[in-house]
Amino acid sequence: MGIQLAFYFFAAMTLGFALVSLFHKNVVHSAFSLLGTLLGMSGLYVTLNADFLAMTQVLIYAGGILMLLLFGLMLTKPSETERSLKRIFVAVILAGGTAVLSAYKMAGTVWSSGDGELPASTVKEIGLEFLRFDEWLIAFEFASIVLLAALVGAVHIARRRFPIDDTNALLKAEQGGAN
Amino acid sequence: MTPESQIVWLLAVPLLPLVAWALQVSFGRFLPRQGDWLPTGAMGLSAVIAVWMFIGVLSGHDAGTGTLVSAELANPHTWKFFFSDPALTEGLAGFQAGILYDPLAAALLAMVAVVSFLVHLFSVGYMQGDSRYNIFFANLPLFTFAMLAMLLSDNLLFFFIFWEVMGLCSYLLIGHLSQDKEKPRTEAAWASFKAFMTTRIGDVCLFIGMMMVYDKFGTLSFHGLYAAVADYTANGTHWEGWLTAAGIMMFLGAVGKSAQFPLHVWLPDAMEGPTPVSAMIHAATMVAAGVYLTGRLFLLFSPEAQLVVACIGAFTAIFAATIGITQFDIKKVLAYSTISQLGYMICAIGVGGVAAGLFHVITHAIFKACLFLGSGSVIYGCHHEQDMRKMGGLRKKMPITYLTMLASTLAISGVPFFAGFYSKDAILAKALEKSMVTGDWYWAAPFWLLLAAAAITAFYMFRLIFMTFHGKPRDHGSEHAHESPWTMTVPLIVLGTLAIFGGKFWLTDPMHAISGGDEPWFFQIVDDPTHAEFATIDLHDGHTEAAHDSHELAGHDDHDIAHTAHVRAMFMSIAAAGSGILLACLFYLWGILSAASIANRLGGFYRLVLDKYRFDELYNATVIRGTTVLSGFLCWVDENVIDAFVLNLAKLHRGGASLSGVFDKYVVDGMVTWVGETTVAAGQTLRRLQTGRIQQYVYFTLAGALALAAVSLLGIF
Amino acid sequence: MPLSAYLVVSVALFVIGLAMVAARRNLIYVLMGLELILNAANLNFVAFNRENPGDLDGQIAAIFVIILAAAEAAIALAIVLNLNSRIQSIRPDDADTMKD
Numbered sequence: 002m003g004i005q006l007a008f009y010f011f012a013a014m015t016l017g018f019a020l021v022s023l024f025h026k027n028v029v030h031s032a033f034s035l036l037g038t039l040l041g042m043s044g045l046y047v048t049l050n051a052d053f054l055a056m057t058q059v060l061i062y063a064g065g066i067l068m069l070l071l072f073g074l075m076l077t078k079p080s081e082t083e084r085s086l087k088r089i090f091v092a093v094i095l096a097g098g099t100a101v102l103s104a105y106k107m108a109g110t111v112w113s114s115g116d117g118e119l120p121a122s123t124v125k126e127i128g129l130e131f132l133r134f135d136e137w138l139i140a141f142e143f144a145s146i147v148l149l150a151a152l153v154g155a156v157h158i159a160r161r162r163f164p165i166d167d168t169n170a171l172l173k174a175e176q177g178g179a180n
Numbered sequence: 181m182t183p184e185s186q187i188v189w190l191l192a193v194p195l196l197p198l199v200a201w202a203l204q205v206s207f208g209r210f211l212p213r214q215g216d217w218l219p220t221g222a223m224g225l226s227a228v229i230a231v232w233m234f235i236g237v238l239s240g241h242d243a244g245t246g247t248l249v250s251a252e253l254a255n256p257h258t259w260k261f262f263f264s265d266p267a268l269t270e271g272l273a274g275f276q277a278g279i280l281y282d283p284l285a286a287a288l289l290a291m292v293a294v295v296s297f298l299v300h301l302f303s304v305g306y307m308q309g310d311s312r313y314n315i316f317f318a319n320l321p322l323f324t325f326a327m328l329a330m331l332l333s334d335n336l337l338f339f340f341i342f343w344e345v346m347g348l349c350s351y352l353l354i355g356h357l358s359q360d361k362e363k364p365r366t367e368a369a370w371a372s373f374k375a376f377m378t379t380r381i382g383d384v385c386l387f388i389g390m391m392m393v394y395d396k397f398g399t400l401s402f403h404g405l406y407a408a409v410a411d412y413t414a415n416g417t418h419w420e421g422w423l424t425a426a427g428i429m430m431f432l433g434a435v436g437k438s439a440q441f442p443l444h445v446w447l448p449d450a451m452e453g454p455t456p457v458s459a460m461i462h463a464a465t466m467v468a469a470g471v472y473l474t475g476r477l478f479l480l481f482s483p484e485a486q487l488v489v490a491c492i493g494a495f496t497a498i499f500a501a502t503i504g505i506t507q508f509d510i511k512k513v514l515a516y517s518t519i520s521q522l523g524y525m526i527c528a529i530g531v532g533g534v535a536a537g538l539f540h541v542i543t544h545a546i547f548k549a550c551l552f553l554g555s556g557s558v559i560y561g562c563h564h565e566q567d568m569r570k571m572g573g574l575r576k577k578m579p580i581t582y583l584t585m586l587a588s589t590l591a592i593s594g595v596p597f598f599a600g601f602y603s604k605d606a607i608l609a610k611a612l613e614k615s616m617v618t619g620d621w622y623w624a625a626p627f628w629l630l631l632a633a634a635a636i637t638a639f640y641m642f643r644l645i646f647m648t649f650h651g652k653p654r655d656h657g658s659e660h661a662h663e664s665p666w667t668m669t670v671p672l673i674v675l676g677t678l679a680i681f682g683g684k685f686w687l688t689d690p691m692h693a694i695s696g697g698d699e700p701w702f703f704q705i706v707d708d709p710t711h712a713e714f715a716t717i718d719l720h721d722g723h724t725e726a727a728h729d730s731h732e733l734a735g736h737d738d739h740d741i742a743h744t745a746h747v748r749a750m751f752m753s754i755a756a757a758g759s760g761i762l763l764a765c766l767f768y769l770w771g772i773l774s775a776a777s778i779a780n781r782l783g784g785f786y787r788l789v790l791d792k793y794r795f796d797e798l799y800n801a802t803v804i805r806g807t808t809v810l811s812g813f814l815c816w817v818d819e820n821v822i823d824a825f826v827l828n829l830a831k832l833h834r835g836g837a838s839l840s841g842v843f844d845k846y847v848v849d850g851m852v853t854w855v856g857e858t859t860v861a862a863g864q865t866l867r868r869l870q871t872g873r874i875q876q877y878v879y880f881t882l883a884g885a886l887a888l889a890a891v892s893l894l895g896i897f
Numbered sequence: 898m899p900l901s902a903y904l905v906v907s908v909a910l911f912v913i914g915l916a917m918v919a920a921r922r923n924l925i926y927v928l929m930g931l932e933l934i935l936n937a938a939n940l941n942f943v944a945f946n947r948e949n950p951g952d953l954d955g956q957i958a959a960i961f962v963i964i965l966a967a968a969e970a971a972i973a974l975a976i977v978l979n980l981n982s983r984i985q986s987i988r989p990d991d992a993d994t995m996k997d
Contacts (some may be wrong), residue, residue: 089916093913137957871993872994
């Protein structure tokens, strides 16, 4: 019963904040409401017995990715008038239509259900999985390389300044300004 | 002399003039005196060799040894003509070519070489100052070369090749003055053209005849043909029509070359050439070639063909002689005289007197060359005046020319003991003998025609002498005439001397006919090589009486008849010559009779003869008009039928092409363009989808996903 | 809670994220939409993992997705900043140089 309540609470929290994020005019507010969505997701993970994942969600999404987004917001000049409710509704209807049709299909599907149950704490298990050579070790190492590359690449791309004589870019910039 | 060295010397005879020609035509104008000494010298050398070889033949005969250098001794090369592939030549007879040097060729070779040399020498004086002096001296040795090489050919094909070279050279030489740099003569160009075209008719006939015999016998070698004919008549037992036809066709070649009726028209016009050329053509080379051909081919002539030969020869002899009476141009008189004398020779061969005919060729070459060169000397002395009516009284001013020409005239008239007497007598004797042996009227005709021609010849030749050299000068040109330089008189003296004594030289026993001794050696050696074939033909040809009788193959009766004929013919010939000379004296020396009044009395006939029986007009109206009309018609056909056909075909093609073009443009190109344009249009249309707006792509993706989901849901897949 | 409940949440979240990517004219929103889509996917992974408890593959996959999302966010934000400094705009429609 408690699990059910928790689920409804976290589901509502996730979707509610997501909708706010979708419809809000202010991008900063949207970003902050996204924090609620991510935390709600974290709660849903907990209801699914994935405590390690819930922690990771909070740490990386709420602490890292959202921070990055906020930095991006601060370093750019967002337009205040870009929101178009009509467009959002059209998009929701299209995407929702797809989703509903998919869900209708999924509802007719019989999902296999294994026996056994999840361990009470998955932290140690996941650590062992990662370190087992025949399971995830290679992927794990590659993930670290990807992260390192992303780090270096992000720094490189963000630091790049367009050169003075890049007339095409300048022209484009002027046109963009005129628009 | 071994045969091998003999061949080398023989080859040198024609090759010396050829080398001279090559050098003269290449370098002549750079040489001193424009190189006239080069061909003259080469020709002199050639003449010396030819005479030396001839003497060798004579001595060989006297010694009783073999006298022949024939194809067998000449080690002939064998060539396969026309095809090189053995598979293709299989069944074709190999072609052999060699040198034929028998007494007949030897005598003519010596004669031609000597006369040519003298003509060369004469030309050095006569052609002085000509604007194309070097060219003249290039063409002259080439002409001689062709004649000499022709005489040495042992087969008809090579014979024909050199024969044609000679035709070309005659064309060049007759038309020599037409290219004169100062005053080109159009008449010369026409004359050369006429000579070339007229002889061409004969040449084509000769070639057809050659093809006919080659087709049947598979050989063109003279000896091969003799043997083949002998075999043929032996097996076939009589002469067939095609062989007669082939013989007449080949004889027509000689008709063209030797200016016999009806192809005689070119020769008088050929007088447009310089006088030495006339001497060359009419004495040594061109016309003698035709007689030589007829003599060589005599064994191929069926009795019918022989009759044709004899009749044409006899008719030409009398016919040309009558024209000769009426002419006033000194060279024209000589030209018709030549035609007439050639008729003699041809007729002689026709009646079976090959040796007599060729004997006459040789004597005639000597005195006719002398006459032509003499007339050249007269023309030269009279400042290029050719009309006899403006001459006269040249006897004192040009004694050498007068005496030599008189000697030659006596010779041609058949006055006893001059060269022409023997040969002409031999011919008349042959004709009479033939007539007596056969007893047919048509074989009698040649003799009487020839006899009449002999009288007329004597008449017009003395007319020429009297009008030119006797009486008073009738023009200031002849008043101031002068004797010619030594280069011109020396040949005259040589030839005149030969004209007097030449006949005796040829005959060991001049009066053989009366004394009844052996035949003269020339007749023996010339007839010798052919006797074998004659014998073969006669023995197996019982059906053909004429053939049997025509050859003096020796029954005792025949021999008696021959002897009788010779005696009769000799006296009749002397009588004819005497009457002709007497008439000429009456008309032109003593003036007792007036030629003009006779001419007036004859009226139309005289004018007809004066106009040379209007053969030129006749040919103009028939052959040339006919050719023109035919060519006009062919031109019309060409324009209106062939061209129209071609044009319509072209139009058709163009129509087809434009149709194809339309198809190409609208269907093939259309398809290609359509594909291209559709692609472009599709690209242009789809390009609008490529907005570059990422979020639109998202919409498209969503729409696609929706569609896929709907499809999936509806269970289509 | 049954699996389908989680799937419904996941689908709803996916739809919201997709709409955000499609409809908002701001690259930051597009990124946020992408995060939502990835979270929806993660929720599926984890939910299905609960149905198949023999191993933890679903959760581990979700961890990898998070890792990649972090990397993606870093790169994407760098690109956004670079774009902003180039054309002074972060409207995705303005970055259409490659259209022509």
